[in-house]
Amino acid sequence: IQFGEDQVVDGVVNADIIPVPRSFEPPALWIPQEFDNSPGGGVWSDKSWGPLGNQFIHTSYGKGWVYHFHPHEANGVTQGSMIAFPFQFDAGIQRATVNPADKQIYVTGLTGWDDGVASKYGTLNRIRYKGGEGHLIKDAEVVKNGVRLQFNFELDKEKCEQAENYKVSQWNYKWTSNYGSSHYSIKHKGEKGEDTVIVKNVFLSEDRQSVFLEIPDIKPVHTMRIRFEAYGRDGVKIKDVVYLTINTIPQKGIAF
Template structure:
């Protein structure tokens, strides 16, 4: 997990949840779920692929505009909140839970669905006015209300240093709340705690995917057209009101599995879903018509990033050895190196630090320009595979990005023109202090 913050535990001990924070190898804020005797010890992505395999799918992604920094969860166990627990779903193991966003100062109702052995979920914001970034929450067994404590910290948009607040569910009928969802082959089935009406014309659906990479987070990409930034709109063909009005089917014939599906209802409510798989079509309504899916290039789930290209300087002719070492605190031990024009050199880069580094030799006067280009690669999903080396004529040679306690050797020819040639670490941000000069004489 990348920076897990808080835990949730189901009443029967079957499920444990935690949140992870957007960053390297974590494309967006997420809730991860561990199920007893099912995925214990699973790898959820932090630190990169293990054995070349993609990570365990998360329970839920949330866009950074909704939850930029997440915290803990609690399963709904209070009788006063019983109508929000999922009712029949609670008895089948898919009891709803409350999730906290410390960054957004909000609480979310999370509904879960199991399709073909894979858990997925939908979430809707139920409160967004905490005085400080909410961190931990539990239901009080004495009064049945939800109690939340909070604190200031990284990335929170809340105003106060700390808080201790109570959330009461009053059970009002003025705005019914969805308490269960099912992603089907032809749409989304929603069950509310009270009868409701949804208008298809003023509702909206869209979807997108994230990329799993060493970049800090991920842009939002089209599901239908891989590697194209943007969202795919999903046409809502109809809205079907069922039974006593508590169940609504949103007919979306072209719905497809996606890391994120956003459903905006005419009631003003927004649901964010992570859909790994679709259950069988829902057919129990008048006018049902089987509609074929449009062909598309959907990329479902997270895939392992591409392997790095072989370094072209590893097989060159060896020369005089120059050792360059990383030091603690984003520094090179050797701030200055010397070589004769046209001299054969073997650059041995050693990294005893605790974070990855490399060594790149550049043309005179290019440090600032090249460093700025390196910084921009933090959001490039291919950045690590390219060792954060930008496409630039300023680049002369470089080592691979070298993991902690590792080393990397390249064989180069010193430039034929005399001058001061800067060298730097290309990991975004490092170059500003981690640089030096090769003096060619």
């Protein structure tokens, strides 16, 4: 961007002359500070990485963990979801890269500011795929009238179709010059706070690896958070949290 002489005072852009944009292209994902207050960059995993192969793996300097991001296109707009890995590093991490020799992901870590979880000043870690499938939530996607959660294992129908196992909240942010933003209600415009989202019904897919959360009043929102408990047919129980950004509501539905 080039500025005229009248637009710069003592080497600083004059904010009274340069108009502040009133809008922006919506990001594919808003990251709340409770999940990642300082992203550290990411990398695509190798296709040999089992159930998490060929996926975008992102790091958090602020929280000292990694998470996988799942983009989806709807009505010509990209939006997505993110899910954290179930382990904690000893420092804020960044600089993720795939080693061409062993196809594993390596990350560096350090501490210095805004990384309260750190217990060491510097680290070098390998995230290694050991084989097998495990028990993972592998995707979360907004669809017409709700959200679909996909897993890589078969679910227990009776337990996973209980709506009380899914706690859903949502909120927006305010675009300002401040560092970060409070959470703002969708239902009560301008008021601070989070909205509770009612899950009307839960339906298990025919292959028993997906659930559809029916949310009749689903709307575009900066952040939707889904806390859930999932139960496998083999008796395994997992508890996890998914964050989604909903820029638009797709027209396609889900048949169960």
